[in-house]
């Protein structure tokens with residue numbers, strides 16, 4: 739690093755700040771790319787389950803018919819994964835804005851990450867292990 | 875987060891930003907709940923029973939609210955992406971915002987009509 743660069747950087751914070759900034763740029767980019775994909779996934783999903791079919795007909799056998807085709811399992815899994823990542827990262831922005839106390843902020847974030855991971859695992863297990871013909 | 879993450883907020887109006895935040899948060903809360911109710915697929919009878927609840931009037935109204943939130947967040951998200959990736963592509967930000975809001979209302983009314991119709995025709999309670 740050049741002397742000129744060092745003189746403009748706050749002392750004691752160089753490597754950490756650099757990687758944090760990279761992460762925030764990446765996160766900013768991710769929100770936009772995942773938003774674009776979710777635009778189609780989420781709106782198609784909602785239309786299928788609430789507009790083109792009545793919600794009362796989306797029973798186990800409805801799911802069984804849909805998930806017989808691997809395309810829809812992949813579709814739903816992508817919606818699960820991107821929705822959780824995009825939503826949890828968005829929630830992280832919101833916590834950064836409103837939870838000012840550093841210790842509280844760390845605790846709230848830890849809680850929401852654990853919850854998101856747990857629900858991601860639960861959702862993935864549901865999609866992968868579902869065997870439709872049991873229910874009829 | 876520091877202002878970097880919400881750079882667009884001063885430019886396009888506080889309301890667009892607040893509503894984007896509130897709808898994003900509410901859609902996420904619904905997603906969390908929805909992952910749990912769908913996980914009941916492993917217990918088909920429980921799944922069908924829980925799922926029948928989505929057909930009652932209160933839940934249908936809630937679904938119309940979800941539609942509003944999702945459509946607004948999706949359209950406004952596209953607006954934000956346009957502004958960030960193609961600066962200058964949106965000339966009149968205010969009128970673009972009003973168009974998005976009107977389109978959201980219109981789609982919510984049409985979708986809401988379809989979602990609530992079984993209630994009016996008496997096929998649900």
Ligand code: HEM
Pocket residue numbers: 769770772773774776777778780781821822824825826827828829831832879880881891894895896897898899901902905944947948949951952954955
């Ligand atoms: C349907 C298409 C979607 C698009 C186009 C979209 C777009 C965006 C964009 C561009 C941002 C970043 C705003 C910023 O940097 O300040 C954002 C934030 C956010 N999104 Fe989405 N999103 C979509 C779906 C979703 C879904 C399904 C959820 C919930 C699971 C969600 C939850 C959030 C949350 C909580 C935020 C943070 C809001 C804030 O910082 O104020 N979004 N969205």
